[in-house]
Amino acid sequence: MNRILVSLALLAVTGFTAGCESSTEVRVEDLAGTWLASQVRIVDIELPKESNFDLIELGYQAIFVSTATGSFTIRLDDPEGESEFITGTLVTDGTDVVVTTAEGVSGGEVFLEDEQAALSLTAGLTFDFKGDGEEKPAKLLLVMDRQSLEPIPL
DSSP states (O other): OOOIIIIIOOOOSSHHHHTOTTOSOOOGGGGOEEEEEEEEEEEESSSTTTSEEETTTTTOEEEEEEOTTSEEEEEEEOTTSOEEEEEEEEEEETTEEEEEETTEEEEEEEEEETTEEEEEEEETOEEOSSSSSOOEEEEEEEEEEEEESSOOOO
């Protein structure tokens, strides 16, 4: 399984984020809890119409667990039942976000409205869209619904 969140580093940045302008400042502690992804969209920046797919539509499941200090874990389950775990930290400044994992640092925006959040990463992300070993610049959009205010261990 590809290192989805970090190498690409987890999405069309326009959909959810355009309608989620009510949160002008998102604090790390606002994201604490357990979230279930409703969309994990990966987009080729150079060919967005040709290389644009949602992992949830392809049968994946993603759970995002974050603490009030910004530590997070993502469990990505593929359609065959295998899981991949991605851990890291996130830091917010208004709606700007920086995500750090073992594979690197990515930047973007985070939006929060009621019990739904969107994390849009564009800076520093690459993904092998063709499976040929060539990493291309990518966007990642992770849209999530809060399941619990508490971080539930994965």
